[in-house]
Amino acid sequence: MNVAQPQYDRARLTPGIVHIGVGNFHRAHMAVYLDDLFALGESHDWAILGAGVRPADAAMRSALKTQNCLSTVIELDPQGRRARRGGAMVDFIEVDPSNAPLIKAMCRPEIRIVSMTVTEGGYFIDPATGELDPTKPEIVADSRNPDRPATAFGAIIAALRSRRAAGIPPFAVLSCDNLRSNGHCARAATVGLARLSDSSLADWIASNVSFPNTMVDRITPATGTRERAMAAAFGLAEDPAPVTCEPFRQWVMEDQFPSGRPALEKVGVVFTDRVHAFETMKIRILNGGHAIIAYPAGIKSIEYVHEATANQTITAFLDRVLTNEILPIVPPPAGQDLFEYQRQTLKRFRNPEIADTVRRLCFDGSNRQPQFIIPSIRDNLDKGVMPRGLILESALWCRYCYGIDERGQTIEPNDPCWNALTAAARAAKENPERWIGMRTIYGELADNRQFVGAFADALHLVWSQGVNAAMLRYLENTVR
Structure with missing residues (x-):
């Protein structure tokens, strides 16, 4: 059975995005859109550096690093399954409890977008207020140890602090989670956590960092024995983390990227102020x-x-x-x-x-x-x-x-x-x-x-x- 390979020279890609939370949805959604875009010969300076803040992310890093960060994506079409090897990710940052390698990567000037799929619980938002819940143990810990944050948002704040000090423009923070007004949630989490330890930095983030709202959609089952058997049928039995997904996909977002963005409108992404x-x-x-x-x-x-x-x-x-x-x-x-x-x-x-x-x-x-x-x-x-x-x-x-x-x-x-x-x-x-x-x-x-x-x-x-x-x-x- 045929497996589509990247239609571009991966050695010529350079990173422009750090993505936190390299799960199945990310690899079947954002990474696929970028894979399609790179195949058009476009935006080759927007490759992905994978990242994570949980122990499980280290296992994903190990799995993907063994195959040069390629991802197997199998579309489950009733008319026939289709497999591809996506190459939009060029490296996976070391996963460390202090998040020092992640913070260092986000400080690189060429990183202009930090995106994430950290699930709803990873935003620590109080549903009654729509604001950060400062009583969450993870938030309390990060507010007391801002230089050794354990959460994704704590790491983002630490990187923004360093970029501000170095005179490097801030990156855009792009939520790809299935949350209503996910950009607003990301902003509330980032500004709210920063304010617990550094109100001046919080004000700077609120005034200078963009948090575009997005709407994402694609059904992506968890990987188990069934999904690995599908990969094996395509001759990819050695892949420990194949992704399966439905043929349908949709991505809608606000066009708020002060430091630039990939030309995703060329592969079907809708940019609108009415997300x-x-x-x-x-x-x-x-x-x-x-x-x-x-x-x-x-x-x-x-x-x-x-x-x-x-x-x-x-x-x-x-x-x-x-x-x-x-x-x-x-x-x-x-x-x-x-x-x-x-x-x-x-x-x-x-x-x-x-x-x-x-x-x-x-x-x-x-x-x-x-x-x-x-x-x-x-x-x-x-x-x-x-x-x-x-x-x-x-x-x-x-x-x-x-x-x-x-x-x-x-x-x-x-x-x-x-x-x-x-x-x-x-x-x-x-x-x-x-x-x-x-x-x-x-x-x-x-x-x-x-x-x-x-x-x-x-x-x-x-x-x-x-x-x-x-x-x-x-x-x-x-x-x-």
Whole structure:
């Protein structure tokens, strides 16, 4: 089987980016875009230096250094898998507890962007305020030892401090994490941590460093036995860390790079000052769509997402809720057809090659529902529309958190707040207001008597007649 190789001379690449957090998503997303760009003969001074701040990053460094920092990326297209060896990364910085090698690399004048995929928890943001949580142990430690930081943001601050002292212009800080307003989160983390030890530096960072917002999207499964077997089928059995991903990818960002950037618009990246509009589209349609199919599938003991989409009732429920209750409240970004995006979303869900699990989609509803579902409910109510499909979805989440599926099997804990959710779900079987009363999730909706009544009706229907009957009742009473 053929494996595409880098279509450029890697020896002629020079680094312009330090990327912190070289996981599967980065190697299937940002690194692939740059690989495509370098193949056009463009931006060869924007290669990547990989980096990390966790012990696990050292293992990734070891794996990639043995193969000259090449990454195997396998696209899981139902029409046929395609493999490539990406060469956008030219080195991987030594991983050290003090982060001294990382800080030194970020001080190099040719480094003009520091990007990251450090997961949501790596930003240490208080969701209630949107600002840095100064009580996190990692933040306390870095504020007391700014010269030996353990976090990515502590290392970034140390590098910016050195660059300022040396008269070197600051780099842009580019978040590639799947967070809403991720640039704002990166700015809050950086400025907030700096202010705990050096208010003057914090002010300088706030005035001089850019933090572009981005929207990133590509499903990238974890690497396991299945993925290594795929690599072996392409003759790459020696690669310990191959990446698999869906064919679809999207990257949208603000064009705020004072020291320059690679010409990524030539390989499909969208630069816009309306990243939030793309975020809303993705969160409401893609992430909201995931939630709409996840909980009925989870209650019905369906294991994989593509199996859930093979269930006609679940798919019809998804289509109706998206069409009637979500698309009408999503402002379309410029150049985007929401119905085409909806069609593409369902195609992605149906891809059996991904083997995405329903359990993964059900995970962390206490955090995801307030982001992906509750805003759509609220927007419909503000327009005078009772979104009974979204309310049914919320009732199905409650039913899932009861902890026993329709076959009588235990649903293993699947949320950081699982015990509290299960207690509320069991109380809500007799008194639905016990569920809606979780104000950290539902907020002022708990005071909306019409909403509370509609939720109670939906939950009663789920319990009395079952998941399938509840979805069919909704479909019978609505028109596409």
